[in-house]
Amino acid sequence: MRFLAVVGALAILVGIGAAVYLFGGFYSVAAQVEDPAVMNWALVQIRSRSIRRNAADAPPPDFQGRVAAGAKAFVQRGCPTCHGAPGMEWAKFSEGLNPSPPDLKDIAGGLEPQHIFWVVKHGIRMTGMPSFAAAGVADDEIWSIAAFVKQLPKASEGDFKAWTGQAGAAPPAPDASAPKP
Numbered sequence: 001m002r003f004l005a006v007v008g009a010l011a012i013l014v015g016i017g018a019a020v021y022l023f024g025g026f027y028s029v030a031a032q033v034e035d036p037a038v039m040n041w042a043l044v045q046i047r048s049r050s051i052r053r054n055a056a057d058a059p060p061p062d063f064q065g066r067v068a069a070g071a072k073a074f075v076q077r078g079c080p081t082c083h084g085a086p087g088m089e090w091a092k093f094s095e096g097l098n099p100s101p102p103d104l105k106d107i108a109g110g111l112e113p114q115h116i117f118w119v120v121k122h123g124i125r126m127t128g129m130p131s132f133a134a135a136g137v138a139d140d141e142i143w144s145i146a147a148f149v150k151q152l153p154k155a156s157e158g159d160f161k162a163w164t165g166q167a168g169a170a171p172p173a174p175d176a177s178a179p180k181p
């Protein structure tokens, strides 16, 4: 009985301590602060398992033929701002995101098409990755974007320019120092 009382009292103390720490403003939400390794590990596990469980949609039959349309949409929807693209610079501010946006050409080879589709459609909460469905992009266009992302590891700068039909110049990055209209 006495043992249980001690355990109960300790649990209450831990709860009070956590409440003071979190609601007292002691926990830092600054993006420069690195999370402890164990928390990082847990967040990555939770993210990848959640996506694996939810990403169930099959790609359309013409998936492979959508690469050029997907490259155009990738540029128009602003993905290079955070993820870069062949011959296109990432916006400087993307270095300040935590977690940092991955270089898609390094990781796309290991991602299933339905995984890419799900992430672009729904976004990833508490990261900078937006939901493009919430931003009004139709599933059809998102499948094209996923087809392009799948091809990224093999795409040269020349391919990318041909697909997008542009000189590969970066769109003007939003300028944080610009005066508000």
Ligand code: HEC
Pocket: 047, 051, 074, 077, 078, 079, 080, 081, 082, 083, 097, 099, 100, 101, 102, 104, 107, 116, 119, 120, 124, 127, 128, 129, 130, 132, 145, 149
């Ligand atoms: C404002 C910045 C930003 C924009 C714009 C953005 N992303 Fe991301 N994206 C991120 C961040 C940050 C992550 C990393 C999330 C994480 O670590 O959990 C990410 C992750 C991803 C991933 C990897 C998911 C995984 O499971 O590893 C893919 C694929 C992706 N983005 C594709 C896109 C595409 C395609 C677009 C454009 C339609 C886009 N992103 C636009 C910030 C962005």
